[in-house]
Amino acid sequence: MLMGNFLKNRKSVRDFKKKKMDDRTKTEVLEIFKDLEMEVDNKYFNFILFEEGEKIYNVLNGLAGYSGVMIESPCYIGVRLKEVNDKSIITASYYTEKLMTLLTHRNLGTCWVNIKDVDRGVKVKVLGEENKNIGYLVALGYPKAKNPFVQEPTSSRYGVSDIVFKDKIGNSINAGELEKRGLEDLFYYIRFAPSNYNLQPWRFIIKDDKILLLLKYSEEGKTDLMDAGIIMYYFKELGKVIGIKSEWQLLEKEDIECGDSRYRVIAEIKL
Ligand SMILES: Cc1cc2nc3c(=O)[nH]c(=O)nc-3n(C[C@H](O)[C@H](O)[C@H](O)COP(=O)(O)O)c2cc1C
Structure with missing residues (x-):
């Protein structure tokens, strides 16, 4: 890939x-x-x-x-x-x-x-x-040359199970199902996308033949739509490899609440 x-x-x-x-x-x-x-x-x-x-x-x-x-x-x-x-x-x-x-x-x-x-x-x-x-x-x-003997610090990333859910937020999806749907690699790699303050606010809900994209509100109660566009770009690019041809459709829907967290519904794409 x-x-x-x-x-x-x-x-x-x-x-x-x-x-x-x-x-x-x-x-x-x-x-x-x-x-x-x-x-x-x-x-x-x-x-x-x-x-x-x-x-x-x-x-x-x-x-x-x-x-x-x-x-x-x-x-x-x-x-x-x-x-x-x-x-x-x-x-x-x-x-x-x-x-x-x-x-x-x-x-x-x-x-x-x-x-x-x-x-x-x-x-x-x-x-x-x-x-x-x-x-x-x-x-x-032009980036400055890196010292090959010095380990560069890397920004941490959430695991796939922290950001991808089945049917509703908080409902985990097992690796076997992601593999069966051909989505295992896509979600593995997409986590490396950049985000504001490295907050990685993107959450995905897989429901039937659609994937819903949400952004988690920060502790200050904010979301930044820049983070949405970036992840939608990488999803499209990674999706092409596995034959996803459809486009993201923006949605206007009520926020979703789960426990102490709130999520803004952004868009959906057909698999
Ligand atoms: C919309 C957006 C705004 C950002 N603003 C800044 C910034 O003002 N200063 C900065 O040092 N990094 C900024 N970043 C970079 C992120 O901190 C960085 O992507 C994240 O920590 C992950 O690190 P990586 O890009 O090296 O993988 C921004 C990233 C995004 C997507």
């Missing part, structure tokens, strides 16, 4: 060389932006390349990222929504993760950076008036 191995080995890159992209690579990257925007008829988002990495880092350090820890990189990609609604957010994050995958294949490293809480005035100053509502950047550049 090519995509499976890719996912298992992918990692957010937070340590970049100072080196900028050469003109050929930059042209290729801009072409990928256009191709991905066009895949959804230019309706939902634009990718913007910010090349003044140093300036952006200096202004956003202390304000953006987790607890103000900005990722330093030679350039950044802005994910600008055309309209703020659930469909746009999910589509933009789906295609941003696709973009990050394509960039990794070109030996570039990437990391999502949350700038939702940065003051709009600051964003105007550093990204421009038209980009003041951007909520996420992607740090982009």
